[in-house]
Amino acid sequence: MSVIDWLILSGTLLLIVGIGVWKSRKDKELDGFLRGGNEASWWTIGLGVMATQASAITFLSTPGQGFADGMEFVQFYFGLPIAMIILCITFIPLYYKLKVYTAYEFLEKRFDVKTRTLTSFLFLVQRGLAAGITIYAPAIILSTIMGWNLKLTCMVIGVLVIIYTVSGGTKAVNVTQKYQMVIIMTGMFLAFYILLDSLPGELGFRDAWELASLHGKTQSIDFSIDWNNRYTFWSGITGGLFLALSYFGTDQSQVQRYLSGQSIRQSQIGLMFNAIFKIPMQYFILMTGVMVFIFYQFNLSPLFFNPAGEEIVKTSDYANQYSNLEREYEEIHLEKAQLSQEYLKSGDENIGTEIQSLSQQQLQLREEAKSLISQADPVAETNDKDYVFIHYIINNLPIGIIGLLLAVIFSAAMSSTAAELNALATTSVIDIYKRLLKQNQSPSHYLKASKLWTLFWGLVAILFATFGTLVENLIQLVNIIGSIFYGTILGIFLAAFYIKWIKANAVFVSALIAESIVIYLYFTTDIGFLWFNIIGCGLVISFALIYQFFENLGKPVIQNQ
Incomplete structure (x- = not known):
């Protein structure tokens, strides 16, 4: 990399950290640290929600997915707009009415403390793993391509995030994510423009798309019914819907984004912003990967990208x-x-x-x-999809743009990791520490605890990242981990919202059984991972209804005795 690229990369990262620390320097209250003082506008919420989901994995793996398999991965997001509408109507008004810090506080009010604790524990496990992956994913690829030390790269990403997240909490995360999304989309549009400009002769986008169609890269919808096919219209509109409901409605890293809104209305508009623009954004990123494929039809690619x-x-x-x-x-x-x-x-x-x-x-x-x-x-590791886009960046983009695109990858890693650490700390303090270990302490005590828990989860994420292993595709790994846990969590919340007949013991036992079955199925079958969201959710509700039915049958007998 040139000196200019290094200056752009380092300057961008330091600017983000500086903004995060500076903008949140006056916040000394627990509410400000955990909910940002409810100052976020709809566009801050909308960009924050997108930035939290769009990690570095998105901007490394998704173009590689487009390069290798074309546009079909976009079907993964087809259920998202429907999920946003449901959340705006049901989840957001209730969370605001209860004035909760976490989504899991509601479960104690509806069921009991053990159900709240179980659900928050499932969240901490899956999101704690994901936080490590969001650091490890760009680190392993950048260290391989650039020759950087892997552990040092993980530490740099993790430490930068820890600095402003510990300093400013939710407000720092919200503020920095706006600037990070601007950097990310600017970099991606520049990369796409340069891709088209680098095609030989008079070839334009229409020619590139025609050639991509010849290679089977442009089909974005598959209506076939195949349980083992990960990406079809049906898996996206059903499994994707359940995953989106779970992620945006019950995952604290997302819930915390819209709980910081100025009002219910601002939060609802922020989520609808995401509903409108998320699929086009993913389509564009996949299309960038397809254009990289076309670029390599006229320029020699390596036999193996890693x-x-x-x-x-x-x-x-x-x-x-x-x-x-x-x-x-x-x-x-x-x-x-x-x-x-x-x-x-x-x-x-x-x-x-x-x-x-x-x-x-x-x-x-x-x-x-x-x-x-x-x-x-x-x-x-013989899968090299995740190395395709970064190989193109390093070897084909002009000086300055390389530094900007690397800043995009780092910014995406930092934005999603910061939201995860913020959510992990909030859940640890509110649902575990304050509820079970240290009750009735002062707000300043819990503020200090929140910062310490943020630091703790940051160190855990860095530690996990330094010992991670690369798998088939990083973006799939994150979604696989989510799908294993999210279905069970969503089943608990849907029972809480819509089936008043189900009580605490029924949903608690059913969740344990359902999660065990999902984990067993994952390791013993070839079922596409998106279906686990439906399976887990369906099992929780089904078992809970059966359990509650028999429990209710037994009550008169016990009373007669």
Whole structure:
């Protein structure tokens, strides 16, 4: 990286931290630290909600998803607008009416303290894991591509977040997320413009989209019914709906964003802002990945995008075999690049068929390359989707823009991590520490405890990040973890909101059983992870209804005795 890139990157990050500390410097009250003094406007809430969800994983993995599989991942978000409407009508007015700090306080009022504690514990487990991943995800990729020390990169991201989150709490998170989203979207639009500008000759977006369609990258809706297919219209509109309801309605990292609003109306508008713009934003990010794919139809891409994997195989006994694959890959690329230009000029279907055949040959070569890497090192990660976009950034963008795009990745990591640490600390203090351990203390005591818990969870996230492992796809990993827990949590909340007949013991026992079944199914079946949101939620409600029915049957007998 050039000196200019380093200056832009470091200057952007320091500016964000400085703004967070400066804007929240006067807040010394517990309410200000945990709810931002209820000063957030609708657009602050809307941007904060989007920034919390749009972690660095989104801007690293989603373009890679578009590059590899096209636009179908956008179906994951189809249930989100419906979820936002339900939340605006039901959840937000109730939370404001009860004047809660966390979503889980409501559960004690509706059920009992053990149900509140169980639900907050499930949240702490899954969100604590996710906080580590949101730090680890950009760190592992940046350290691999840039040659940075992994642990040091994790520590830099974590420490920067801890500084302003401990200092200012919710207000600092809200303030910084506005600027982070501006940086993020500016960087992504610049990357997209440069991608289109770098296409050869007179090729424009329409030509690029036509070529992407030839390769099967433009289909965004799949109406097939397949339980093992992660991304279809039906899994998105159902499983995605339940996941969105759980995440935005019961996950404290999101609830805390709109509980800081000036009013119910401001919070509702903020969520509807997210309902309107979230799908187009994800579509645009996926489309950026598709354009990266088109860019590499005319510019040679590496056989394997992860440099660590390349180094493993090139220093092994399989180096010559890998070199032969690279040469064959390059020969096919040159032929395909020429045919691609001819196809766009003529529209000849025969040329299109030949291009598709060459692409299949390249995919086969990539699979052979991954096989060689696995033979050289059986524990090496052979999925390189998450490295596609950062490889493009580092090797093809001009000086200055590289620094800005790296700032985008860091900003996204910081915004989502800050919201997670803020929520973890709030839940730890309000639902565990204050409720079960230290009751009737002064507000200043709980303010100090909140800052200490923020520091604690920040250190836990950094520790987890430094010992993390890369899996198939980072954005999928976060959603998988969420889906394992969110269904159960949502089932508890839906029973609390809509089924007054269900009582505390029924929902508590049912939640334990449902969560156990979901975890068992995850490890023993190939069910697409989005369905676990429906399964977990359905099991909680079903078991609770059955339990309550038999409990009610037994009551007259006990009374007669």
